[in-house]
Amino acid sequence: MIKMAYKKRLDGRKFDELRPITAEVGVIPNAIGSAYFKIGKTGAYAAVYGPRDLYPRFLKNPKRGVLRCNYNMMPFSGAGDRVRPGTSRRSKEISLVTNQALLPVVNLDDFPNSVVDVFVELNETDAGSRCAGICAASMALADAGIEMKDLVGAISIGIVDGQVVLDLDYQEEAYKDGHVADVPMAYIPSMDKISLLQCDGRIKKDDLLKGLEMGKKAAKQLIEIQKKALKAKFEVPK
Amino acid sequence: MNKGKRDHVIHYLNNNIRYDGRKKEEYREISVETGVIRTAEGSARVKFGETEVIAGVKFEVGKPYPDSPDAGTMMVNAELIPMSSPDFESGPPGIVAIELARVVDRGIRESGAIDFKKLCIKHGELVWTIIVDIVPVNAFGNLFDVASLAVMSAIKNAKFPELDGEKIDYKKLTKNSIPMEEEPISVTVLKIGDHLIVDPIPDEEKVLDARLTVATLKDETIVAMQKGGELSLSTEDIKSMIEISIKKAKEIRKFLK
Numbered sequence: 001m002i003k004m005a006y007k008k009r010l011d012g013r014k015f016d017e018l019r020p021i022t023a024e025v026g027v028i029p030n031a032i033g034s035a036y037f038k039i040g041k042t043g044a045y046a047a048v049y050g051p052r053d054l055y056p057r058f059l060k061n062p063k064r065g066v067l068r069c070n071y072n073m074m075p076f077s078g079a080g081d082r083v084r085p086g087t088s089r090r091s092k093e094i095s096l097v098t099n100q101a102l103l104p105v106v107n108l109d110d111f112p113n114s115v116v117d118v119f120v121e122l123n124e125t126d127a128g129s130r131c132a133g134i135c136a137a138s139m140a141l142a143d144a145g146i147e148m149k150d151l152v153g154a155i156s157i158g159i160v161d162g163q164v165v166l167d168l169d170y171q172e173e174a175y176k177d178g179h180v181a182d183v184p185m186a187y188i189p190s191m192d193k194i195s196l197l198q199c200d201g202r203i204k205k206d207d208l209l210k211g212l213e214m215g216k217k218a219a220k221q222l223i224e225i226q227k228k229a230l231k232a233k234f235e236v237p238k
Numbered sequence: 239m240n241k242g243k244r245d246h247v248i249h250y251l252n253n254n255i256r257y258d259g260r261k262k263e264e265y266r267e268i269s270v271e272t273g274v275i276r277t278a279e280g281s282a283r284v285k286f287g288e289t290e291v292i293a294g295v296k297f298e299v300g301k302p303y304p305d306s307p308d309a310g311t312m313m314v315n316a317e318l319i320p321m322s323s324p325d326f327e328s329g330p331p332g333i334v335a336i337e338l339a340r341v342v343d344r345g346i347r348e349s350g351a352i353d354f355k356k357l358c359i360k361h362g363e364l365v366w367t368i369i370v371d372i373v374p375v376n377a378f379g380n381l382f383d384v385a386s387l388a389v390m391s392a393i394k395n396a397k398f399p400e401l402d403g404e405k406i407d408y409k410k411l412t413k414n415s416i417p418m419e420e421e422p423i424s425v426t427v428l429k430i431g432d433h434l435i436v437d438p439i440p441d442e443e444k445v446l447d448a449r450l451t452v453a454t455l456k457d458e459t460i461v462a463m464q465k466g467g468e469l470s471l472s473t474e475d476i477k478s479m480i481e482i483s484i485k486k487a488k489e490i491r492k493f494l495k
Contacts, residue, residue: 027375027376028321028322028375028376029288029376029378030288030322030323030324030376030377030378031321031376041276041277045321045375046321047321047322049320049324052324070320070328072319074292074294074317074371074373075294075296075315075317075369075371075373076275076277076278076281076294076295076296076371077275077277077278077294078277079277079408079409080408081296081298081408082296082298082369082371085315085317085331085371086330117320119319119320119321120321121319121321121373123275123292123373124275124276124277124278125277126276126277
């Protein structure tokens with residue numbers, strides 16, 4: 001049998017092309033800062049509350065404020081069965097890596113003993129939800145006026161049947177006719193650093209390095225989109 | 239309760255003014271969008287001013303209850319996520335979320351809005367379950383009425399997925415809607431001092447004496463009620479509150495898509 005390589009993407013995109021994106025800040029008036037980030041059919045809200053008092057007390061850090069990210073899928077946001085409400089092992093792990101993806105850019109030195117809470121909520125998903133959440137959170141932190149060294153661009157790269165691709169959607173993640181690797185990553189351009197890196201599936205080193213370059217380029221595009229949305233909030237209507 | 243805040247709210251209500259400039263029986267601007275969540279089989283986004291709620295319908299199949307082997311079931315759940323308000327905390331649903339879900343559920347269930355007999359697939363063995371989740375995006379008062387309208391809108395928007403034996407194929411939606419018999423509308427009236435108001439903002443909710451949520455049908459029949467708050471109500475109060483509910487339900491009904 002001749003093995004078919006992945007020559008054309010299922011949704012017709014170029015291999016290094018992002019899905020259509022919309023981004024908006026200030027969508028949750030109750031929050032100090034907030035954003036909605038949608039990529040393809042994956043939508044993420046993020047809301048920032050704080051700096052505020054942190055309880056229980058033993059979590060407090062007298063040297064600097066604590067960043068606390070929480071990732072959650074709304075019960076109707078999964079393509080198949082209803083997502084059972086409450087935390088899961090998956091959501092806890094994603095909360096952790098989201099926190100670590102954002103931590104290098106935020107400066108919380110001025111807020112000892114306090115917490116900055118970031119709530120990420122997915123309202124509909126089609127793969128790439130942790131990356132969408134990180135992009136939304138990056139915008140929400142900036143909208144909240146938290147001191148930041150840069151914005152963070154997060155995107156998945158990966159392999160679908162031998163081909164390096166950017167921004168996998170669900171039908172690519174579930175591709176049956178060949179190996180799939182999904183590599184979510186977050187990139188901080190001004191530091192040239194990667195703050196999120198995970199990998200599900202088989203990928204060769206050279207493909208990974210090629211993918212990372214693809215992801216870095218895309219992250220810069222994502223940050224431009226974030227900046228545009230942040231500026232739009234303060235635009236004077238003509 | 240903050241007495242200063244309460245005195246302040248009442249002082250303004252005595253002059254027929256509210257914090258945000260509305261009249262006592264005036265709702266904020268209402269908007270309803272349906273089909274907003276592609277991963278749900280039915281959905282709605284409802285806004286009353288700054289309060290924004292998403293309701294999503296997911297279908298499941300399962301065994302019927304032994305006491306009603308020929309009827310489908312419904313579950314209404316509310317997740318008061320901390321993203322939507324600084325007053326909400328992480329963790330399992332507390333009493334506020336549980337009361338909200340149950341009051342919304344009651345309005346729909348007890349009105350006979352849904353013909354559960356038509357949700358039976360195989361007598362005694364397999365029936366449809368309708369699960370409606372309420373999630374506020376921004377909680378800024380009056381979740382009872384906003385969530386009720388969102389849930390009704392989402393149920394009306396829902397389409398059954400295809401059934402492959404005993405498994406649901408969520409990728410394929412049919413053209414069949416949930417069989418509806420009635421369309422209840424919930425209106426919550428708050429009593430603060432001698433004043434009765436509708437569509438409260440959090441500052442008003444925090445100083446309420448009592449509230450009454452009334453779900454009514456188009457012909458003004460009452461189908462469900464819930465009295466809340468720490469103070470009791472006189473029969474006169476209840477009469478006035480029900481009259482306001484019936485009157486305002488007519489206005490809100492226009493937004494039900």
